[in-house]
Amino acid sequence: MTETEQASDQPFRHRSVLLDEAVDYLINDSAGRYVDATFGRGGHSRLILGQLDAQGSLMGIDKDPEAIQVAKELAAQDGRFSWYHGSFSELSRALDSQQWPTVQGVLMDLGVSSPQLDDAARGFSFMRNGPLDMRMNPQEGQSAAQWLATADERDIADVIWRYGEERFSRRIARLVVARRQEEAIETTRQLAELVAEAVPKKEKHKHPATRTFQAIRIFINRELEDLEVGLAAAVERLAPGGRLVVISFHSLEDRLVKRFMRDLARGPKIPKGVPVTAEQERSEFCLVGKASKANEQEITENVRARSAVMRVLERRTN
Incomplete structure (x- = not known):
């Protein structure tokens, strides 16, 4: 998802950016519980379901009523999938509705989706004339x-x-x-x-x-405020070994995500002179790899991928 725009001859199609890479980082237990916190048109969700076994489960979250219609269709096709209509800032409430105390992974693909940009009636795009709405x-x-x-x-x-x-x-x-x-x-x-x-x-x-x-x-859409709340809720509900995968599309989002993950990975701030053990200084979270970007082939096929940055945070197992 991205705000970068390009006219298209095939409106309403959406290609998830960093699709395979994001899901590969996310899934570490095929029987686990996962959240696609920005369901969109289900590109990531379908790939996630393809990597889960019969015991695995996935919840899709989205603000957009049109996205939720797609989510309902997917839920009717696959009993492992459930949906929640709302913002990922409501992640804790969404998980409580399914009685999921923890999850093995949360994926966030930020920004606005291609179908939202491509539909003039939604009012997101300066490339297509329509009512000036912009609400997700x-x-x-x-x-x-x-x-x-x-x-x-x-x-x-x-x-x-x-x-x-x-x-x-x-x-x-x-x-x-x-x-x-x-x-x-x-x-x-x-x-x-x-x-x-x-x-x-x-x-x-x-x-x-x-x-x-x-x-x-x-x-x-209160996007940055929702992101701050959503990130905090996600790490709170991550099980040991669980991962938070976030794909950002502009500097304001990525700055916020980078700072949030970096501070968690650094561990608690302990005043100078306070005697602590190495274990007490160690954070329960760690960064996984470096920030990832779309490769040249993906950018060639989908210009909206050029500004994508993916970051991954993991809750340690011990």
Whole structure:
């Protein structure tokens, strides 16, 4: 999943990035319990199920009602699979609903999926004109259009800068506020053209609205806040030997994931001078391998893979 966009002649298809690598890192017990915390269209889930035996089980979690429809179909086909409609920040509640105290692995494939980008009606894409929505669950919360219609200029600029790292955030916010007094900003095309007008310097091979759309989407869906909660919930429920596998698609996500895993692997912070044993200093978590990226072949076949970074954390067995 990624916010990087490219027009496609085959909309609504989704190719999971780092598919084989992620599942290979995740599965260490074919009879274990696992969570695909970002089910999407089930690419990872189907491969996971293919590596589990009759005793193994998998839960898929997703905010998107369209993804849940696919999850329901998979559950009807395979009794080892169950689903939960919600954010991975609700991971503990989801596991409690199945009476799973611990799991052997949790996979998170962050960001927005190809079907969401490719469906103009969802309002994620500046490449396809549609209603300016951007909600991963269109049944909850306010849309991007509703927020832009009422938000303070300073708040708009802050969101675009904080989540999009857009250096022209103030110019964009100023034009949004001026333009909305003339007409409601209700479509992706309106916003994309407005941003292009506000940004004085264009980057080669990059649409000027890329960062702004990313920022508003992250804000509307509380993606970074949910990620912090979801990561903490995942490691809390990992069984000994269990792994957390996270695929990120932009620097804000990856920075958060990298810091979270690094701090856990370092172990508890003990004040200087406090006598402790080596065992007390040792963390119960460790990093598995180095950060992984998609290879050239995968990037050639799927341009959205070029920004993917995968990191893996394991709870030690002793």
